[in-house]
Amino acid sequence: MTCKLRIGSNREVNQLKAALAQSFQWLNERGYSLQIKKERLGTYNYLLLSLQGPGKGSFLREEDMIHIFKYQLAEVLAEDILDGWETELVWRRIDKKYRVLSEAEKQLLCEKAVDFLKRCNENESLNLLIRFGRKNKITHRIFDHLHSNDVLILDGFINFCLQDYLTEIKFAVELADEEIKNEREYNEFIKLLRYFVDSQSPRIFEVHLMVTESGLFYMWDGNGNLLEEQLVEYYLDDVLDQDINIDDILVSILITIAPRRIVVHEAGSVPETESLKIVKKVFVDRIFTCVGCERCDKNPHLKNSDW
Numbered sequence: 001m002t003c004k005l006r007i008g009s010n011r012e013v014n015q016l017k018a019a020l021a022q023s024f025q026w027l028n029e030r031g032y033s034l035q036i037k038k039e040r041l042g043t044y045n046y047l048l049l050s051l052q053g054p055g056k057g058s059f060l061r062e063e064d065m066i067h068i069f070k071y072q073l074a075e076v077l078a079e080d081i082l083d084g085w086e087t088e089l090v091w092r093r094i095d096k097k098y099r100v101l102s103e104a105e106k107q108l109l110c111e112k113a114v115d116f117l118k119r120c121n122e123n124e125s126l127n128l129l130i131r132f133g134r135k136n137k138i139t140h141r142i143f144d145h146l147h148s149n150d151v152l153i154l155d156g157f158i159n160f161c162l163q164d165y166l167t168e169i170k171f172a173v174e175l176a177d178e179e180i181k182n183e184r185e186y187n188e189f190i191k192l193l194r195y196f197v198d199s200q201s202p203r204i205f206e207v208h209l210m211v212t213e214s215g216l217f218y219m220w221d222g223n224g225n226l227l228e229e230q231l232v233e234y235y236l237d238d239v240l241d242q243d244i245n246i247d248d249i250l251v252s253i254l255i256t257i258a259p260r261r262i263v264v265h266e267a268g269s270v271p272e273t274e275s276l277k278i279v280k281k282v283f284v285d286r287i288f289t290c291v292g293c294e295r296c297d298k299n300p301h302l303k304n305s306d307w
Helices: 014-023 060-098 103-118 125-148 154-161 163-198 236-240 246-258 274-286
Strands: 001-010 032-043 046-052 152-155 204-213 217-221 261-266 286-290
Touching: 001 014, 001 154, 014 060, 014 125, 032 163, 046 261, 060 125, 060 154, 060 163, 060 246, 103 163, 103 217, 125 152, 125 154, 125 163, 152 154, 152 261, 163 274, 204 246, 204 274, 246 274, 261 274, 274 286
Parallel strands: 001 152, 204 261, 261 286
Antiparallel strands: 001 046, 032 046, 204 217
């Protein structure tokens, strides 16, 4: 039994050759021999694969063995595309559609796009499942090609047979570009708030802040007095009109007060809210974290009477 295939690429193929040799080590244990030779023709590098079997007496039929060999080869090539080609394909997309960007901006865009492709969801298990599905789809495309062809040129195969994968790359680059723009606008917004806070005198020198698990917040001054309810009532109409949420109220109140010192108290294991992130970025060196006090130890769902 003999099966010969040729894999070509305009990229270096040494890493792919090593991956193939490692993946097919089991063939020797079954009495088969796989030779992998590298040659260069023009601008392309080729790997010549020659599988030879024991013939009669094998535990598998010849057609079954070739089927297994081609499918595993397709898996290795799919892995090579995802691990070795993906960043280059993202770069090609960026160079084509984002020529006006500087090299540093392109690099940032590339990193974010590649990260989107690998981690598009907060759930790591779901990310692995998505990537497995992507690899599985590419594997079957390659296997279908090898079923009726003994030559596969990776460059052309990607460009003409993996259009859905290239569409995913295009979408990832667009998402990354949108996120960078949003981050830039967000940073400008933070700078504006920081400038506003720095340019006004504090209405209260020290403010203590506690955010509960339910999203409610409590604030009191350095003497332990709850801040005036008028500060919240000022924004109440906007809340009722759904123009502003609780998080926005917290940021607005603190910016209006412009305290020189903000002590953040921990109310149990409360995840950091977006408003708290903004507060920390705006007030920066004015933020202090309480390492433990009587109020931190109380139930997070506090009432005014608890103070």
